[in-house]
Amino acid sequence: MLASCLLGAITLAANASAAGAEVEYRDIPATTFISVIATEEGARPQAIAAYSMRSEPVTNAQFLAFVGEHPQWRRDRVPSVFADSRYLSHWQDVEQLGVGVLPEQPVTRVSWFAAEAYCASEQARLPTWLEWERAASASDNRDDARSDPVWRQQMLDWYAKPSNNVLGSVGGQPNLYGVRDLHGLVWEWVDDYAAMMVTADSRGQNDPDRLKFCGAGAMSMRGRDNYALLMRVAMLSSLKAADTTNNLGFRCVRDGAVAP
Amino acid sequence: MKSAVFLFSLIAGWLFAATALAQPANPATGPLPGDSVYNLDASLVDQDGKTLRFADGRGQPRLVSMFYSSCKFVCPMIIDTLRRTERSLPDADRKRLGVLMVSFDPDRDTPEALKNVAAKHKVDLMRWTLARAEDADVRRLAAVLGIQYKLRDDGDYNHSSVMILLDAEGRIVARTERMGELDADFVNAVKRVAAP
Numbered sequence: 001m002l003a004s005c006l007l008g009a010i011t012l013a014a015n016a017s018a019a020g021a022e023v024e025y026r027d028i029p030a031t032t033f034i035s036v037i038a039t040e041e042g043a044r045p046q047a048i049a050a051y052s053m054r055s056e057p058v059t060n061a062q063f064l065a066f067v068g069e070h071p072q073w074r075r076d077r078v079p080s081v082f083a084d085s086r087y088l089s090h091w092q093d094v095e096q097l098g099v100g101v102l103p104e105q106p107v108t109r110v111s112w113f114a115a116e117a118y119c120a121s122e123q124a125r126l127p128t129w130l131e132w133e134r135a136a137s138a139s140d141n142r143d144d145a146r147s148d149p150v151w152r153q154q155m156l157d158w159y160a161k162p163s164n165n166v167l168g169s170v171g172g173q174p175n176l177y178g179v180r181d182l183h184g185l186v187w188e189w190v191d192d193y194a195a196m197m198v199t200a201d202s203r204g205q206n207d208p209d210r211l212k213f214c215g216a217g218a219m220s221m222r223g224r225d226n227y228a229l230l231m232r233v234a235m236l237s238s239l240k241a242a243d244t245t246n247n248l249g250f251r252c253v254r255d256g257a258v259a260p
Numbered sequence: 261m262k263s264a265v266f267l268f269s270l271i272a273g274w275l276f277a278a279t280a281l282a283q284p285a286n287p288a289t290g291p292l293p294g295d296s297v298y299n300l301d302a303s304l305v306d307q308d309g310k311t312l313r314f315a316d317g318r319g320q321p322r323l324v325s326m327f328y329s330s331c332k333f334v335c336p337m338i339i340d341t342l343r344r345t346e347r348s349l350p351d352a353d354r355k356r357l358g359v360l361m362v363s364f365d366p367d368r369d370t371p372e373a374l375k376n377v378a379a380k381h382k383v384d385l386m387r388w389t390l391a392r393a394e395d396a397d398v399r400r401l402a403a404v405l406g407i408q409y410k411l412r413d414d415g416d417y418n419h420s421s422v423m424i425l426l427d428a429e430g431r432i433v434a435r436t437e438r439m440g441e442l443d444a445d446f447v448n449a450v451k452r453v454a455a456p
Contacts (some may be wrong), residue, residue, distance in 0.1 A: 195410035241403035
């Protein structure tokens with residue numbers, strides 16, 4: 001009994017360190033970038049400082065370890081103000097993945113609050129939309145492949161795929177920066193998801209109705225051919241911070257380059 | 261065995277009664293409801309430079325809004341609308357209502373800047389708190405309150421102008437985006453919550 005307990009503990013430790021070793025952040029150099037979201041200032045390139053991004057989305061195994069260390073994020077303890085009732089509901093138990101939920105699959109059914117707390121536990125944060133889009137615009141050999149028809153077609157092929165297929169595992173082809181699975185696997189939370197559609201100028205109008213922030217109708221987008229990115233914007237903009245969905249996961253970023 | 265069970269239930273019953281007795285009439289010390297925004301552990305600094313927790317407001321209904329003080333037009337209007345709303349209450353009820361305004365702009369909204377806003381608008385600092393928070397807490401606060409904001413390149417913020425009514429346990433009872441005039445439904449909700 002004792003022996004099997006010990007063995008179990010050793011296996012757990014080995015798993016944890018294996019999971020820890022997988023967490024890699026990849027450098028994304030500083031640049032100027034024009035987002036597909038055209039705000040009033042968006043028409044000209046915006047400066048993006050250097051950051052590093054998780055090479056893969058956070059997996060079930062990694063989120064399970066986080067929940068074990070931070071039990072306030074267990075699905076039976078999380079306040080409803082931070083996560084809806086479907087939060088981690090695909091897991092067999094509060095701290096058990098169970099059959100059909102693979103450790104290497106990206107974690108889904110996590111709220112913005114939970115994603116944010118996870119990244120903080122990794123001394124990181126959620127990427128802004130601009131940071132996410134900038135990394136996701138790189139192909140395997142181009143910094144910005146958004147005008148490349150072949151790359152675009154690859155994107156569209158994924159986004160056209162029905163989502164009732166079994167969720168794949170992380171570890172797809174890396175892009176130019178060594179970041180994987182930005183397309184083809186899950187949607188991902190961004191830090192400023194709620195602000196993406198804030199385009200109304202709320203500083204100077206005295207019509208009370210116009211003081212509210214503008215909805216989808218007011219949004220204007222650049223690069224209308226980039227449906228794949230626009231679909232993400234539309235999806236993210238429809239969410240509230242406690243929402244969870246079957247195919248929405250996340251990854252984290254850190255300011256600056258990875259320490260040498 | 262039977263007596264052990266009896267003893268156990270006796271002790272359990274006694275403990276239960278003791279716990280029940282220990283609970284004060286004020287519900288502000290029990291576990292928070294899951295839908296309370298006070299589950300968020302956010303740190304604020306008020307206009308006097310004093311550090312406080314967002315959840316310190318528990319035990320009293322509050323009006324909450326977010327703003328930034330260098331905003332020329334809408335933000336003064338938010339303050340004005342908050343004041344008109346609280347003025348529509350009977351004096352005794354108004355005394356039971358707190359008001360919290362949190363800035364989006366931690367860089368410029370120092371305690372001094374917040375104090376100036378309070379003085380300029382002659383708000384009652386016995387009941388009003390103007391506060392700043394660090395970036396991460398601003399984001400979390402805006403998220404639990406359902407307020408959208410975005411820093412523009414020119415240093416201004418685009419944001420939704422919202423007034424939110426929290427009950428004593430931090431549950432969102434009502435919200436309005438009507439600014440510059442009284443929203444009758446919202447005022448009625450404030451009256452209900454602030455009534456003894």
